[in-house]
Amino acid sequence: MEVALRTPEILDLVFQHLRFTDELTTSVDARSSLPFTARWRKNKASLLNAALACRAFFVPAMSNLWWRVNGIMPFIKLLPSATLKNTPRVEYDYVTTSREWILEEELDEKALERFDFYARMVVQILDMGRKSDENITALLIQLAEVRPSKVCFPKLRSFKAYYYNPDPWLFYTSPTLNELLLIATNWSDDKFKTMTSMVGRLPTRSPELQVLQIPFIPNQRSLGALVQLQALRELTLVGSVPAQSVPLPALLTSLSTLPRLEKLDIFCPHPMNDEDFLTAPVESSSETWYPELTSIALTGDVTTNHQVIQYFLPKALKEVKLRLLWTERPESTNADEIQLLTQAMQPFASTLKSFSIKCDLSLDRQTGLFGSLLTPRGFVSVGKDVFTPLFGLSHLEELELDSTLAARELKDPFLLSLAQAWPGLKKLTLPHTMSVDCRTAPFTFSGIQRMAQSLPLLEELSLDFSAVDVPVSGLAALQLKTLDVRMSPIKRKRAAAVTLSRAFPNLETLKYSGDVHNSNLKQQQVWREVAAWLPVLTGRYCSANDDDDDLPLTPPSVRGHHTAVDVYDIMPPGAVGINLGGHDYYSDEDSDDPLGYDEPDDY
Numbered sequence: 317m318e319v320a321l322r323t324p325e326i327l328d329l330v331f332q333h334l335r336f337t338d339e340l341t342t343s344v345d346a347r348s349s350l351p352f353t354a355r356w357r358k359n360k361a362s363l364l365n366a367a368l369a370c371r372a373f374f375v376p377a378m379s380n381l382w383w384r385v386n387g388i389m390p391f392i393k394l395l396p397s398a399t400l401k402n403t404p405r406v407e408y409d410y411v412t413t414s415r416e417w418i419l420e421e422e423l424d425e426k427a428l429e430r431f432d433f434y435a436r437m438v439v440q441i442l443d444m445g446r447k448s449d450e451n452i453t454a455l456l457i458q459l460a461e462v463r464p465s466k467v468c469f470p471k472l473r474s475f476k477a478y479y480y481n482p483d484p485w486l487f488y489t490s491p492t493l494n495e496l497l498l499i500a501t502n503w504s505d506d507k508f509k510t511m512t513s514m515v516g517r518l519p520t521r522s523p524e525l526q527v528l529q530i531p532f533i534p535n536q537r538s539l540g541a542l543v544q545l546q547a548l549r550e551l552t553l554v555g556s557v558p559a560q561s562v563p564l565p566a567l568l569t570s571l572s573t574l575p576r577l578e579k580l581d582i583f584c585p586h587p588m589n590d591e592d593f594l595t596a597p598v599e600s601s602s603e604t605w606y607p608e609l610t611s612i613a614l615t616g617d618v619t620t621n622h623q624v625i626q627y628f629l630p631k632a633l634k635e636v637k638l639r640l641l642w643t644e645r646p647e648s649t650n651a652d653e654i655q656l657l658t659q660a661m662q663p664f665a666s667t668l669k670s671f672s673i674k675c676d677l678s679l680d681r682q683t684g685l686f687g688s689l690l691t692p693r694g695f696v697s698v699g700k701d702v703f704t705p706l707f708g709l710s711h712l713e714e715l716e717l718d719s720t721l722a723a724r725e726l727k728d729p730f731l732l733s734l735a736q737a738w739p740g741l742k743k744l745t746l747p748h749t750m751s752v753d754c755r756t757a758p759f760t761f762s763g764i765q766r767m768a769q770s771l772p773l774l775e776e777l778s779l780d781f782s783a784v785d786v787p788v789s790g791l792a793a794l795q796l797k798t799l800d801v802r803m804s805p806i807k808r809k810r811a812a813a814v815t816l817s818r819a820f821p822n823l824e825t826l827k828y829s830g831d832v833h834n835s836n837l838k839q840q841q842v843w844r845e846v847a848a849w850l851p852v853l854t855g856r857y858c859s860a861n862d863d864d865d866d867l868p869l870t871p872p873s874v875r876g877h878h879t880a881v882d883v884y885d886i887m888p889p890g891a892v893g894i895n896l897g898g899h900d901y902y903s904d905e906d907s908d909d910p911l912g913y914d915e916p917d918d919y
Contacts, residue, residue, distance in 0.1 A: 445479030
């Protein structure tokens with residue numbers, strides 16, 4: 317132990333386990349994510365306490381504490397002469413007060429010692445927005461005069477903006493930057509000029525950039541800058557489509573010259589005209605046309621997505637993700653359109669490993685595109701024919717046909733056919749299969765067990781099934797780690813918990829629908845209690861997480877155990893909730909055996 321305390325490298329490895337590495341997966345305003353920020357504060361407190369406990373701990377603990385920070389404000393507060401001042405401002409006929417950060421004294425090298433000490437530790441910056449209207453523009457201009465933005469954060473490798481705050485962005489575009497994600501949704505056309513200017517500077521300020529996401533389809537100037545980023549491996553262009561944006565054919569043609577591009581995620585909302593129809597160049601098999609591309613993700617209407625897929629037929633794609641939008645409310649014939657997309661995957665049979673289809677369930681006010689809103693419970697109905705073209709993809713490892721699709725005619729034999737077609741499957745998400753009244757599910761629990769047993773690599777499974785059926789005794793799928801039960805019908809919570817623990821003893825995450833539009837909150841509460849019991853039944857309880865209960869959580873999530881719980885909402889905005897009543901509900905609170913240890917196997 318004494319040797320470890322004297323070795324900085326060993327201490328750094330120890331404190332790396334306390335780093336806050338959680339990712340904020342939602343694109344909404346990050347400031348509303350209370351559980352995320354609460355976990356971050358708790359993590360920072362642990363590292364700060366370690367730094368103050370021992371001199372040997374100070375540098376390695378602080379390096380991991382400042383490894384990721386929220387914006388530039390923590391550094392502004394390190395400047396000794398930085399002061400928040402209230403400034404009167406006249407707007408129309410009113411006098412208002414704005415808060416502005418200013419420097420009361422000139423900055424010198426001594427005043428920047430603490431700033432530089434901590435800035436050298438930063439590797440990731442998440443800009444989650446300011447809590448008030450504080451203005452730091454004037455202060456940043458003064459700071460840039462003594463600390464040029466290129467050398468302000470010498471180790472910075474990742475910047476993610478969840479909030480539109482462009483003032484400090486130039487401080488983040490350093491030569492070491494590898495990842496730049498502008499994720500926020502509050503962009504508008506009037507901010508397009510600022511965004512274009514920033515993208516235009518990337519080739520000279522961050523030439524080694526490898527991952528880039530911008531919230532608009534670029535204009536000609538921005539596109540010219542993008543194709544100069546020769547190290548770019550992942551590019552995401554989603555969000556608004558300003559009037560100056562280049563057409564989709566010209567965009568794809570220009571991006572084809574990027575020598576290292578592996579993943580392309582693009583937003584193509586408007587159907588293309590006949591003259592814009594995409595065709596791959598004759599020399600498409602050469603090394604100069606998307607030489608490294610293996611993954612595409614497309615957002616748009618069915619026709620445009622299909623055309624883009626045809627454009628990439630010469631490439632040996634390993635991953636295809638489709639997110640469907642419509643220019644008008646979808647009709648029941650959309651099943652044929654979904655099948656058209658699955659048929660388009662057949663040319664990639666020898667290479668494709670991941671395929672997904674999702675349907676947007678809302679009206680995008682910015683683009684005017686609808687998701688599926690007409691069919692029962694807001695789903696686009698599909699049949700077995702949608703799966704038939706996919707059975708030839710023998711190398712498939714991940715398949716996700718989102719629960720926004722509905723395939724109510726599927727039965728247990730279909731599950732076994734999936735296992736035969738894709739023996740190497742690791743992740744499976746099936747469409748919504750419950751009846752229109754959401755009272756019955758076609759898949760039995762025994763059918764789920766047999767399918768999971770036939771897929772030795774399956775780790776994540778999402779589908780509807782009947783949690784009231786009798787399971788197969790002694791049949792366990794040890795490899796399954798994540799199970800999404802959605803709103804599967806359930807009668808006895810005790811029996812369901814014991815059944816899941818015996819069938820999937822290594823289960824780490826249980827997901828269920830926390831549909832706030834649904835009138836049957838009792839159904840949700842049953843799955844909540846099942847999820848709370850599972851860690852005890854599977855032996856995956858972790859006493860180290862007991863103090864997680866003091867975090868502000870978004871109900872009804874459960875924390876404190878290795879078996880995590882994820883709650884989500886699958887209902888489209890404005891859809892009518894359906895009462896899932898009709899099942900008997902048995903209360904187990906007064907039972908002498910509340911966890912079901914003594915219950916026979918044939919319950």
